[in-house]
């Protein structure tokens with residue numbers, strides 16, 4: 001697909017089902033799609049970034065992937081242990097894989113307080129991480145995988161991070177719910193689907209041509 005076609009085809013698809021109706025991804029479907037998700041992440045990592053974040057891993061973002069079995073575990077955790085009554089467990093229950101994209105804010109040196117330079121650097125870490133996430137959504141779209149970038153709600157909590165083994169200094173930027181094309185088939189289709197609320201409200205009014213007299 002041409003890049004513009006992929007950009008326009010990317011859309012939020014919130015796919016949900018009852019927790020009790022979760023169906024795990026069959027192994028042959030999972031192994032085929034795992035390769036594509038991993039390749040998509042590697043390609044997404046070609047996003048620009050301004051500052052090296054750590055010596056060992058320069059990028060200011062991280063991506064924590066939950067394959068089908070782990071998605072089942074986290075679905076149970078959210079519904080049984082955290083007893084959430086909102087959409088989050090239902091979104092997890094319906095997805096094939098879940099990518100938790102995080103970024104790592106820079107903290108002030110010991111004894112120092114936050115300052116403008118640090119805030120500006122963190123804004124750029126976050127901007128770079130967002131570019132990586134958009135790249136990922138485009139790659140998933142090109143592979144005809146359904147996707148939804150959600151803020152992630154309780155998946156970003158300290159309790160969830162501890163459960164998932166995500167370092168406490170990372171911040172959740174997005175929970176990306178992925179649906180493999182094969183899992184959209186009628187035999188798996190026990191799911192509700194909702195579009196993004198703002199999908200059809202966008203315009204071009206934000207494009208401003210600068211005229212200098």
Ligand SMILES: Cc1cc2nc3c(=O)[nH]c(=O)nc-3n(C[C@H](O)[C@H](O)[C@H](O)COP(=O)(O)O)c2cc1C
Nearest residue numbers: 010011012149150151152173174195196197198199
């Ligand atoms: C950073 C970010 C966080 C988002 N979080 C949520 C969310 O928590 N809940 C939600 O309904 N949509 C969320 N969305 C998706 C938007 O609702 C969606 O992008 C918007 O309605 C436009 O639809 P489209 O993605 O199909 O173009 C988020 C989008 C972004 C970029």
